[in-house]
Amino acid sequence: MTFCDTSTQLADDRDERAGGGIRRAERLGRVERGPDGRGHCRLSVPGISCGKCIGAVERALSDCEGVVAARANLTLRQVAITLRDPETDPAPAIERLGAQGYPATLIDLAAPGDAQADDAARFLLRCLAVAGFGATNVMLLSVSVWAGAEGAARDVFHAVSALIAVPVVAYAGRPFFASALTALRGGRLNMDVPISLAVLLATAISLVETAMRGPHVYFDAAVVLLFFLLVGRYLDQLMRAKARSAVTSLARLASRGAMRERPDGTDVYLALDDIRPDMVLRIAPGERIPVDGCIVGGATDLDRSLVTGEHAPVPAGPGVALEAGILNLTGAIRMRVLRPAGDSFLAEVARMLEAAEQGRGAYVRIADRAARLYAPVVHLLAALTFVGWVVATGEWYPSLFIAISALIITCPCALGLAVPVVHVAAAGRLFRQGIMMKDGSGLERLATIDCVVFDKTGTVTTGTPVVTGGGPDAAEGLAVAAALATRSLHPASRAIAALADGPPVPVDDLRETPGCGIEGVVEGRRARLGRPDWVAEIATGGQRSGSAGPAFALEGGPLKTFTLSETLRDGAAEAVAALRAAGMQVELLSGDSAGAVEAVARKIPFDHVRHGATPADKIAHLKALQAEGRRALMVGDGLNDAAALAAAHVSMAPGSASDAGRMAADFVFTREAMGAVTDARRIARRAARQVRQNFGIAIAYNCIAIPLAVAGYVTPLVAAIAMSGSSIVVVANSIRPERRAPGAAPAMRSAPA
Structure with a gap:
């Protein structure tokens, strides 16, 4: 992370950027310096709704000032941006996206939150409730007309339906209308443009019919259409939230801060972003480790299941490395900070999981190309359908409704979701x-x-050898060999040092000879541990060859060789x-x-x-x-x-x-x-099967639904149900739990499923 001191922040807080409205202090607090020396930030772009949006967003940023690379994330509706350096202003990228119809806001890299997603879900739920109320009442009025109401009674029912339907469409259609409007302002088309066009056309035709006291109105179709579209979009929102839960759940494992030990012995609470390397923190039992570090005081048991998958408590004391997110169970400890929050183990895991659906593999490229063709093809198809039916029947009302059905039913959502949701669920x-x-x-x-x-x-x-045989016969000799070994960092020495049992033996005049071994004086006698031919110089007989393991000898004593082997x-x-x-x-x-x-x-x-x-x-x-x-x-x-x-x-x-x-x-x-x-x-193999299944579902849906709609066998209401259902089926297939054959046990699994 890049930070400013307090005085700089106060000065910069007063310096609002014209147009962008982003304060420099806020910007720098959300731009991270990466290992490559470049700046990295993340933008929330709620307008990303399909594979076509991914391509549009990335193309918009490809030549933006200061942007080196950009990668859009469909499930999180975010864009990860690589900037020229950490001081580069991301405001031009935000302005470019806004001009293209994708309003964006800068979000905090350290804590991938889902507050915005929760707000969107609540808004969809309110719209759904309004649409449900309107659909119920308008359908009741329509039943009266279908039952044979005529003349003035029919006109009254139509007028009351209009009074209910118009405000319901105006409110409940906002998610679709706003998205379509921003897309059109940006000079592009998205999946919400034909949906909005279909709903508004149905409502407008119905108002004209009501004013002219015509026999047929379609308020019920428009309102019920919105209801089912909102049902599909709300369920899609919930399933997306479940699919990205592996990422967002990490935020709950992150500590918000910790107690820092001052040089004078007093403690002060620091927020996570204020913790710096070499600070000493105090971690109480029951707290999570806030950043990567190592224990410098105290002893405890740790729950390291986040790192290893094993829930058994692990004893830890001074010198033990700690990863951010693991849980301190039993004792108070002091830890020295090794890395800031942005470079911690937890942050690295979050970045890896977020990158899971951003790869451009073969399947993703296929879905992107297909989704990119959607807008021009579907509008051309609807126009041809309308013209064809007008020519064939001479009636423009029925022809228009068939064209509306074709607009609604042809949606690339299922195809756009086929790959990324599988990848994030697999991650x-x-x-x-x-x-x-x-x-x-x-x-x-x-x-x-x-x-x-x-x-x-x-x-x-x-990678750590263990002693499997050999060495001194007497416990005293073994203790001296272990005492020498504790002074060396060589892997073989660490294996011998692990044999120590009891208090350490005092060793004088200790020195290590590179390439040979380590030597010291114990009770007036030289002792050596290392290469057999070097150790043999002070020994009297015994083993001198035939083993590649390290040798040990006390001056004037026999040479003994250790047998080492690696542990699988x-x-x-x-x-x-x-x-x-x-x-x-x-x-x-x-x-x-x-x-x-x-x-x-x-x-x-x-x-x-x-x-x-x-x-x-x-x-x-x-x-x-x-x-x-x-x-x-x-x-x-x-x-x-x-x-x-x-x-x-x-x-x-x-x-x-x-x-x-x-x-x-x-x-x-x-x-x-x-x-x-x-x-x-x-x-990975299961994910590949799911991707192929999703492509099959999306292709089969379009192959069946489009001809039926063009042939006039699908009403706008049925089209809405089919379109929402295809997306829900694809997402549900992507996140469904793994099933095993009865009696089958998970193979070689140490982490909980």
Whole structure:
């Protein structure tokens, strides 16, 4: 985040921008500096309602001053904008969207709220109530006319219907009229233009008929049409809210602030945006961690289910890293802030989930192109329908109503919603499994894989070796070896240090020799831990070769070698077996030595195993697979895997991976269990099926509905019901819960469903 000091804010608060009306202090509080050094902000654009709107908004911003990139989000009705730098004013982008008929407002990046969505839902509900009242009463009056009322009685019923219908249409039609008007002012057409045209034409014709004491009026059709359209739009609003719940629920996990410990020992409450790196915060039991940091004092138990998917309390003390959003359960702690709120784990997860439906995969591009053709095609179709029926029958009243039905029934909403709602729902399912998705196009690619390539260290294995044998026979010697090991950061030393039992042994004259090991003096005798040939210089006999593990010796004593082995990640063997059973070719591609790789391969049967691979070798291997027509999933974690992760068809990295590895991967799983790989593939394949089903529903609807409407078999009322129903069916299909066969258990799942 970019912030101003108090004096700057007070000065800038008085400096309103002409036209934009955005105060600089407010603007800077909502523009974030990204890792690329550019500015990032988010705009709320309630007018985004279909796939055509996405293209119109992005095209409008493509050449806007200061805007580097823009990506519209249909489910959230927001636009994520990348600015030239954090100081760039977003006001020109807001003005450009307003001129195109898409009023926009700047919103807070740190807290994706849904207050605006709630206001829109309440407004739709009020309109729906008014339309329901009007529809009920107008239909009762219409029944009297249909029952045979004639002459003056019929005229009175028509006049009373007009008195009810006109104000109802004026109020309940506002969501459609306002949207259509802003679109026309911006020189474009949207789905609400034909809807508004149909309702206003029906109402206008009815008023003329009432004034001329004609036999037929259509107030009931206009009001009931609005009622059913509003039912569909309100349900669509509710389903969109459910689909984006994975994003908005994160806001409830974010703390609003925390108590900061001052240098003089006193505490002061700070809002979340005022918390800076290196500050020390006090976190009481029951509070959530506000930002990323580490414990510097106190001990507690943590609920880290947000990160790992595991709800079992985890003990934590000084030095333990904390992620924003996890819950402090039992003890008061002091934590040092590592990153501001905008760069926290929780903010990163929110950004990943919001990006879930913004990817431009093959399915999204198809839906965008189809929705873009909607406006000109549907108006041309309605015009041709009207002309054709007038020529065929010579009557313009019935012809006009058939054209109105064609206007209403031909809607691209179902097609526009086919992909993004599936992607955002899948992102929520992945998140509940401890997997974060960066892009919807990655989900499409994951569903098509036929080959999986695993790195070894840190991926198939935990990357932390453990002692499985060897070492000093006496407890005293083991304590000295552990005391030496605690002074080193080498992974092998950490494994030996874990063997310490009891108080630490005092070691004098401690020094580490790079490439050899660590040495110290214990009770007047030199002690060494490290490379066997170096340790052997002070030993008298014993093991000197034959083992690649670290050796230990006290001066004049025997040389003892530790046997180390890597620990397989939980569920690794089961995940590989499941992938092979599904017809995947599974490979182990590692830069480690032959012995270490073969030791893992003996425990897990891979189709192909390769050791000693450099980063260039890994990229070359993935390109070779691609040349063979393979679509490979690369799973790796290290800095040396980053290029391979980026080169693969699709990629995954564990949460413990290097920063470069996490940035390059399409998916990041925070669970310890390797079952995240199979869970992600299952969810991706299910999402692909749902997208195809949604396309089928949308295409079938239009293939059936349009000919019926043009042929005159559909009234405006039936058209409204059909149009709303198609969108609701598509959204409901996208968010329906996963069903398993009776008796089937979730495979390798450690996170709650």
